[in-house]
Amino acid sequence: MSLNYIWIAFFFIAAAVAACKLIFFGDVEVFPSIMNATMDSAKSGFEISLGLTAVLSLWMGIMKIGERGGVVELLARWLSPLFRRLFPDVPEGHPVVGHIFMNLSANMLGLDNAATPLGLRAMEGLQELNPRKDTASNPMIMFLVMNTAGLTIVPVSILAYRAQLGAAQPTDVFVPILLATLISMVIGVAITGAIQRISLWNRPVLITLALFSLIVAGMAWASQALSREAMGVFSGNVANIILLGIIIAFLIAGVRKRINVYDAFIEGAKGGFQTAVGIIPYLIAILVGIGVFRASGAMDWLLGGIGWVVEACGGNADITGALPTALMKPLSGSGARGMMLECMQTYGPDSFAGRLSCIFQGSTDTTFYILAVYFGSVGIRNTRYALPCGLAADLASMVAAIIVATLFFG
Numbered sequence: 001m002s003l004n005y006i007w008i009a010f011f012f013i014a015a016a017v018a019a020c021k022l023i024f025f026g027d028v029e030v031f032p033s034i035m036n037a038t039m040d041s042a043k044s045g046f047e048i049s050l051g052l053t054a055v056l057s058l059w060m061g062i063m064k065i066g067e068r069g070g071v072v073e074l075l076a077r078w079l080s081p082l083f084r085r086l087f088p089d090v091p092e093g094h095p096v097v098g099h100i101f102m103n104l105s106a107n108m109l110g111l112d113n114a115a116t117p118l119g120l121r122a123m124e125g126l127q128e129l130n131p132r133k134d135t136a137s138n139p140m141i142m143f144l145v146m147n148t149a150g151l152t153i154v155p156v157s158i159l160a161y162r163a164q165l166g167a168a169q170p171t172d173v174f175v176p177i178l179l180a181t182l183i184s185m186v187i188g189v190a191i192t193g194a195i196q197r198i199s200l201w202n203r204p205v206l207i208t209l210a211l212f213s214l215i216v217a218g219m220a221w222a223s224q225a226l227s228r229e230a231m232g233v234f235s236g237n238v239a240n241i242i243l244l245g246i247i248i249a250f251l252i253a254g255v256r257k258r259i260n261v262y263d264a265f266i267e268g269a270k271g272g273f274q275t276a277v278g279i280i281p282y283l284i285a286i287l288v289g290i291g292v293f294r295a296s297g298a299m300d301w302l303l304g305g306i307g308w309v310v311e312a313c314g315g316n317a318d319i320t321g322a323l324p325t326a327l328m329k330p331l332s333g334s335g336a337r338g339m340m341l342e343c344m345q346t347y348g349p350d351s352f353a354g355r356l357s358c359i360f361q362g363s364t365d366t367t368f369y370i371l372a373v374y375f376g377s378v379g380i381r382n383t384r385y386a387l388p389c390g391l392a393a394d395l396a397s398m399v400a401a402i403i404v405a406t407l408f409f410g
Helices: 003-025 030-069 071-086 096-108 112-129 138-149 156-164 170-195 203-225 228-256 261-278 280-295 298-312 318-328 333-347 352-363 367-377 386-409
Strands: none
Touching: 003 030, 003 280, 003 298, 030 071, 030 096, 030 112, 030 228, 030 261, 030 280, 071 096, 071 203, 071 228, 096 112, 096 138, 112 138, 112 261, 112 367, 138 170, 138 367, 138 386, 156 170, 156 333, 156 352, 170 203, 170 352, 170 386, 228 261, 261 280, 261 367, 280 298, 280 367, 298 318, 318 333, 318 352, 318 386, 333 352, 352 386, 367 386
């Protein structure tokens, strides 16, 4: 299953649903809405790419300083025991390992603006090692799945939205999000590893899993031990302090290596601009497909059908209210955020549906967006099994979120 077939399906399903609404329900607005959605989505795709230009230029400039200063190479040596197991096709100690680590760290800290350019830099490194330039390699797919799983340990924005909407305890979803996102990552990596015939039952991987479990436990303790105000201050500052620390560390490394830090930054920033321009067609394509699917009403029909099945099977009817967030998240981050806010406004931030929607939002990432942008940046057309593995991680996070929400709030 590739993005090609998914993209075609968006349009065919949208056309079929729109035809049914026009013929059987007399909805004369559906086709104009679809065409308006194509224009609005194309414009949105261009604006997102334009907005990424500044961020990409900034962080690719910073990364170039890190490369010249030897920081990325140092990280690659430190992480070699773990990444040699997860990415056996990547040469030991290769600088791309440092780029991958930086990207995943930014994701874990909830630094979306920094994570994307770092991820694109990692994809460029993996493409250099790729013998088939138009086809996704095994390391690329593993890296993409780790991104779509969206492991996040500091969900700052979600906690802030809950506080704004008047939640009695905005941080009460903190631990459930940690648990759901960790499960998503483990299952996504396990499925991809099984397909690639990678044995993950080894000391470095198990030690890393244990370390993450300790981090989750520590963050869980902090969320219970700290007051609401203290937790908000902690969550809002820790990621930004670490981010500034990374920039300072890179600058110090550049000075110690006696490189021209300013010239290194300019060189990297130029590459960021070129990358931002290159992803525009891919981003517009995927956003237009999703926009047409939503404008036709197909998404509403899909949600209604799933809700009916859940209730027919004796499931918690409150789950239905949060499902739009879960189903929208793989397609659109901003769309899922809107669904989450709408759910909390409709049912209340302290309702089961309101809390579940927050867990859905924080437990995985935008699979279609990531595949379109990351693969598009290096010209990959044959994505192989990347999409099914990414969607498997999404499904795992959805199921985990429902189970965890039921245990905590049911």
